[in-house]
Amino acid sequence: xxxxxxxxxxxxxxxxxxxxxxxxxxxxxxxxxxxxxxxxxxxxxxxxxxxxxxxxxxxxxxxxxxxxxxxxxxxxxxxxxxxxxxxxxxxxxxxxxxxxxxxxxxxxxxxxxxxxxxxxxxxxxxxxxxxxxxxxxxxxxxxxxxxxxxxxxxxxxxxxxxxxxxxxxxxxxxxxxxxxxxxxxxxxxxxxxxxxxxxxxxxxxxxxxxxxxxxxxxxxxxxxxxxxxxxxxxxxxxxxxxxxxxxxxxxxxxxxxxxxxxxxxxxxxxxxxxxxxxxxxxxxxxxxxxxxxxxxxxxxxxxxxxxxxxxxxxxxxxxxxxxxxxxxxxxxxxxxxxxxxxxxxxxxxxxxxxxxxxxxxxxxxxxxxxxxxxxxxxxxxxxxxxxxxxxxxxxxxxxxxxxxxxxxxxxxxxxxxxxxxxxxxxxxxxxxxxxxxxxxxxxxxxxxxxxxxxxx
Numbered sequence: 001x002x003x004x005x006x007x008x009x010x011x012x013x014x015x016x017x018x019x020x021x022x023x024x025x026x027x028x029x030x031x032x033x034x035x036x037x038x039x040x041x042x043x044x045x046x047x048x049x050x051x052x053x054x055x056x057x058x059x060x061x062x063x064x065x066x067x068x069x070x071x072x073x074x075x076x077x078x079x080x081x082x083x084x085x086x087x088x089x090x091x092x093x094x095x096x097x098x099x100x101x102x103x104x105x106x107x108x109x110x111x112x113x114x115x116x117x118x119x120x121x122x123x124x125x126x127x128x129x130x131x132x133x134x135x136x137x138x139x140x141x142x143x144x145x146x147x148x149x150x151x152x153x154x155x156x157x158x159x160x161x162x163x164x165x166x167x168x169x170x171x172x173x174x175x176x177x178x179x180x181x182x183x184x185x186x187x188x189x190x191x192x193x194x195x196x197x198x199x200x201x202x203x204x205x206x207x208x209x210x211x212x213x214x215x216x217x218x219x220x221x222x223x224x225x226x227x228x229x230x231x232x233x234x235x236x237x238x239x240x241x242x243x244x245x246x247x248x249x250x251x252x253x254x255x256x257x258x259x260x261x262x263x264x265x266x267x268x269x270x271x272x273x274x275x276x277x278x279x280x281x282x283x284x285x286x287x288x289x290x291x292x293x294x295x296x297x298x299x300x301x302x303x304x305x306x307x308x309x310x311x312x313x314x315x316x317x318x319x320x321x322x323x324x325x326x327x328x329x330x331x332x333x334x335x336x337x338x339x340x341x342x343x344x345x346x347x348x349x350x351x352x353x354x355x356x357x358x359x360x361x362x363x364x365x366x367x368x369x370x371x372x373x374x375x376x377x378x379x380x381x382x383x384x385x386x387x388x389x390x391x392x393x394x395x396x397x398x399x400x401x402x403x404x405x406x407x408x409x410x411x412x413x414x415x416x417x418x419x420x421x422x423x424x425x426x427x428x429x430x431x432x433x434x435x436x437x438x439x440x441x442x443x444x445x446x447x448x449x450x451x452x453x454x455x456x
Contacts, residue, residue: 099140100230106133107222108239114208114215123204127196130218131171134189137222138174141229145395148418149174156422177414180347182280184288185221191275191289192218198268206263210272213290220291348398348407361417364426364434373430374416381406 110129113122139149150166151159151173159167172193179186191214199207208215227235264272276284283289349357351371359366375381381392381399389406390399396412399405419429426434 094144096140096144099136099143100226100234103133103136103140104226104234104236106130106136107219107226107236111219121204122201123208124196124199124201126215127192127199130222131192131196133222135171135174137226137229138171138178139168142174142177144229147177147415152418152421156424177411177418180410182283182347184217184283184286185225187279187283188214188217188221188289194271194275195268198265198271200265203263203265203268206265207268210264210269213292216291217288221288347410349410349413350405350407354408354413357413358416358420359437362420362426363436364420364423365437366420370430370432371416373432377429377431380412 106129110126110133113125113129116122142149149169151169153159161167171189175186175189195207195211223236279289352368355366355368355371358371375397376383379393381397382389390401392399392406396409396415398407398409400407416429419425420434423434
């Protein structure tokens with residue numbers, strides 16, 4: 001046994017074994033280094049979807065503690081590099097964008113409920129989802145404009161929901177800040193706010209027959225406001241189509257339509273009649289309050305009158321082209337002539353009137369000079385020497401060239417009332433400390449506690 005230990009052949013085999021183990025160690029470490037480098041160069045791996053744990057599962061070997069630790073570090077760095085490149089290549093969407101998309105989704109869902117046939121139709125669901133669509137639309141636009149959408153208590157703190165989150169404005173509150181009382185769009189939305197709790201499913205056909213024009217205006221107004229506030233690319237026109245229906249196209253259908261109207265519950269009929277009776281005739285007759293259409297089937301063979309209409313701007317034609325179109329032009333050509341329209345300034349205010357309207361609703365003094373500071377701080381309009389005076393925030397201020405004067409909207413007055421109701425808000429918006437209003441007694445009046453029967 002002792003001779004075996006000192007046997008030269010055994011010593012050579014042992015040396016070879018150590019040499020082989022050393023070579024294997026070098027090869028393993030080299031392999032690990034190459035794996036780490038290859039992983040960092042691999043452009044096919046989506047680092048957003050594969051975590052470090054997944055990386056390790058794909059390359060886990062029995063390499064020993066030190067080598068495995070190096071592999072972990074290398075893979076984590078690769079993940080960090082991939083994540084940082086993804087974050088820089090795609091910026092996060094703003095919050096208002098998601099709110100606006102939710103408004104579009106709710107509107108499409110509402111219209112789907114309206115257009116479904118038979119028992120699958122639900123007018124109540126249409127009204128509910130359009131309510132949510134309008135609320136999300138106005139919330140999203142106000143957030144985009146950095147306007148508030150939260151209720152506040154008298155001390156200026158935010159009102160809270162039972163779960164501790166801030167309480168957001170309901171749709172009725174949004175309407176007060178976005179539209180005037182005389183706006184048909186506001187009255188159309190208010191009409192459905194009151195109608196919402198009066199709809200009964202068993203009478204839904206009667207509701208649809210009676211308030212169909214209002215429902216059409218409800219949707220058309222939404223589409224108009226959506227594209228006006230967020231751009232034409234957000235339009236729903238690519239997702240909606242003209243529905244196919246048979247109502248009011250035959251005498252029998254007309255009779256059925258009239259019978260449905262008579263089945264409307266008395267409470268709902270009273271609400272509709274009273275609501276419309278209290279409206280200004282101009283508002284009640286506006287297509288933005290109730291959109292009425294009449295479909296007339298065209299009988300006989302197709303003629304020139306059925307061709308598509310071509311609109312041609314008269315301003316862009318030469319005299320020869322204009323004369324040629326007038327004498328020998330094809331049917332269906334319409335000349336478009338531009339003309340100026342009167343600007344509606346009925347509800348707009350000059351600075352003095354706007355300042356007085358604000359002061360009447362806040363506990364502090366607010367004069368014209370204070371008013372001037374607000375539009376400068378809030379960037380509502382350009383300065384007096386601007387070469388582009390028309391570049392205003394049109395929702396709050398309008399430039400009138402004929403008067404060379406700026407006028408302000410009720411929405412701007414309401415915005416100032418919201419901002420100036422607290423001392424902190426007043427300081428931030430006006431740039432100076434507020435002074436509380438002091439009520440003075442009219443001349444000849446005696447203060448409380450004085451004796452009327454006293455004589456000098």
